[in-house]
Amino acid sequence: MTAPPLSRNRDYRLLWGSQALSEAGFAASVIALPLLVLAVTGSPALSGLVLGVDAMAQLVAGLPAGALADRWNRKKLMLGCEAVYTLAVASLVATVWLDVVSIPQLIAVAAVMGCCRSLFGPAEGATLARIVPTAQLPTAVAMNSARGALGQLSGTAIGGFLYGLARAVPFAFDVLAHAVSFAALCFVRSPRHEPVPRGEGHLGRExxxxxxxxxxxxxxxxxxxxxxxxxxxxxxxxxxxxxxxxxxxxxxxxxxxxxxxxxxxxxxxxxxxxxxxxxxxxxxxxxxxxxxxxxxxxxxxxxxxxxxxxxxxxxxxxxxxxxxxxxxxxxxxxxxxxxxxxxxxxxxxxxxxxxxxxxxxxxxxxxxxxxxxxxxxxxxxxxxxxxxxxxxxxxxxxxxxDALTAAPAEPQPVGGAHSADVPTTEENQP
Missing domain, CATH: 1.20.1250.20 (MFS general substrate transporter like domains)
Structure with a gap:
């Protein structure tokens, strides 16, 4: 029987919606970070350094992130990333509000943001192919691309506006966005993936x-x-x-x-x-x-x-x-x-x-x-x-x-029309 459309796929909707909100929150912080550094130090060089730390952290953590996403429970990894990201940016909100923010803290928060995004991406990308039927995967990939562009556009506009209200506000919006994303991800039913075979537990080899x-x-x-x-x-x-x-x-x-x-x-x-x-x-x-x-x-x-x-x-x-x-x-x-x-x-x-x-x-x-x-x-x-x-x-x-539609690696969708087709799922709670 034909699978229901993506608009009725509960798990995909939760994953897509939560990450659309997270993308907007991140974009708001990214536009506000250099403005905050300039306000605190007056140094354009330090503004570039803080943003560069975020990008560098994503690159450094990139390859290990993929291996860990294939080794660990992907849903728990995504939840952990959202939780750590939320706490890191919340600490920034507190120090900005109290007017005690420092450059070392800004650098540390930027590094945490980059690492969390780097770890989250492979886990989400691998999960997508497990919760979406093969025939609908092209649409899901395209919609994820639209989600990123929408999040960047809306978050950049929101971040600039909120920073004009108060320095801490765009970061508070980012905290709220990732907290809501964490809550939504708790209800995503993610199928178990194949474990790393015995004897392949070395991260470098993976x-x-x-x-x-x-x-x-x-x-x-x-x-x-x-x-x-x-x-x-x-x-x-x-x-x-x-x-x-x-x-x-x-x-x-x-x-x-x-x-x-x-x-x-x-x-x-x-x-x-x-x-x-x-x-x-x-x-x-x-x-x-x-x-x-x-x-x-x-x-x-x-x-x-x-x-x-x-x-x-x-x-x-x-x-x-x-x-x-x-x-x-x-x-x-x-x-x-x-x-x-x-x-x-x-x-x-x-x-x-x-x-x-x-x-x-x-x-x-x-x-x-x-x-x-x-x-x-x-x-x-x-x-x-x-x-x-x-x-x-x-x-x-x-x-x-579609030449790969019958490939053995094809997953069964979660949230499809028949519960008998639903594979064993990972924990629905963090």
């Missing part, structure tokens, strides 16, 4: 196994290399565009709208991704992203209006969610459940490295090559990756995710 899996699967390896290369050049391009916009006299308000439009395009693209993913072949859905970016990115060299640039960003962001849905669904279905946490963590670490190095490269490029030349240079990098994707035999024969 991390290495995850890396070997990603590198050993040809389709996974090629898509990762192409995506990382694209992310590197596009994140560099983004910094170049922002700097050029400032140099051309575009106001800060227009630059803010321009940046927000990238998120708006991502949300819209995520909403249409399930429909496109069913109608386009995997090769076309992946290749189209690279060609659209190759054709659109040079236009920034001649655009001197922030709103037009924002419209260009919307167009650029529409198709990537479809490709991400195609690739992400295939990877989850291909990967054995006992390795899914490590798959997610490896993807996160690799993406984090490109996201961290790309802006630095962009800053160097725009400083060395003034004007539109920096845009052209970044476009050339994207075009080179596009040619590799276009002529890649691996991507030309990228399989559809």
């Amino acid at each position: 991390m290495a196994e995850g890396l070997r899996w990603v590198w050993g699967e040809r389709h996974v390896r090629v898509t990762v290399l192409c995506a990382v290369s694209l992310n590197f050049f596009f994140s560099a391009y983004y910094i170049v565009v922002v700097v050029l916009a400032r140099d051309r006299g575009i106001t800060a308000g227009e630059i803010g709208v321009m940046a927000a439009m990238l998120g708006v395009g991502g949300v819209a693209g995520s909403l249409i991704a399930p429909w496109l993913q069913r109608r386009l072949s995997p090769y076309v859905s992946i290749m189209s992203v690279f060609w659209v970016l190759t054709l659109l990115t040079p236009l920034a060299a001649v655009i001197d209006d922030g709103y037009l640039m924002g419209a260009l960003f919307v167009a650029m962001a529409l198709l990537p969610p479809t490709a991400n849905t195609t690739i992400g669904t295939y990877q989850l279905l291909l990967t054995p459940d006992r390795l899914r946490g490590r798959l997610t963590s490896v993807m996160g670490v690799i993406g984090g490295v490109s996201a961290a190095t790309g802006p630095a490269f962009g800053g160097l490029v725009v400083q060395a090559v003034p004007g539109g030349g920096a845009v052209v240079l970044c476009t050339a990098g994207i075009a080179l990756v596009t040619l590799v994707v276009t002529f890649s035999p691996t991507l030309r024969h990228f399989p559809r995710s």
